[in-house]
Amino acid sequence: MKKYARVVAGKVDNIFETANPITDEFPADQVWVDVSALPKIDYSWNAVNTDGVWTFTDSDMWGQPSMLAIQMRNERMTRFDKVNFTLASSALVQKVELGLATPAEEAALLAYKQFFIAMSQVNKQPGYPLSVIWPEVP
Incomplete structure (x- = not known):
C-alpha cells in the first residue's frame, strides 16, 4: 500500500492510500506525490517542488492539525x-x-x-x- 498526497496551489488537499498506481484511481492531470516514506503529513500542509524533490511542511507553525x-x-x-x-x-x-x-x-x-x-x-x-x-x- 502506498500513500499519496494531492497537491493543489502549493497545499496538500487530499491524501489517499492505494495498492494500485495512483493514475488508476484519479485523472493523470492531477499532481499526486508518493508520501509513503513520510512519518506524518496532513491536509493543508505546504508542498514545494524544488528540482523534482518534494518537501512538505506543516502550515501551522505550532504543529496543530488544521x-x-x-x-x-x-x-x-x-x-x-x-x-x-x-x-x-x-x-x-x-x-x-x-x-x-x-x-x-x-x-x-x-x-x-x-x-x-x-x-x-x-x-x-x-x-x-x-x-x-x-x-x-x-
Whole structure:
C-alpha cells in the first residue's frame, strides 16, 4: 500500500492510500506525490517542488492539525465507530461466515460492506475535502 498526497496551489488537499498506481484511481492531470516514506503529513500542509524533490511542511507553525483535518477525522471516526460497534456487538460477520444468519442479516452485512467501500471512496468526490457527501450508516 502506498500513500499519496494531492497537491493543489502549493497545499496538500487530499491524501489517499492505494495498492494500485495512483493514475488508476484519479485523472493523470492531477499532481499526486508518493508520501509513503513520510512519518506524518496532513491536509493543508505546504508542498514545494524544488528540482523534482518534494518537501512538505506543516502550515501551522505550532504543529496543530488544521480545523478541516480535525473535522474530517472526527466525522470519519464517528461513522466507523458506530458501524464497528454494531458489527462487533451483533456478531453479524460471524453469523454469516458460519451459515447461521437469516436472509435479513445477510442483507445487512452486505449493506455494511457497501458502506465501507463508499467510505473508502469519499476522497474521490469532486470538491473534496471542502465539500463531502458522507455515506449513510446502514
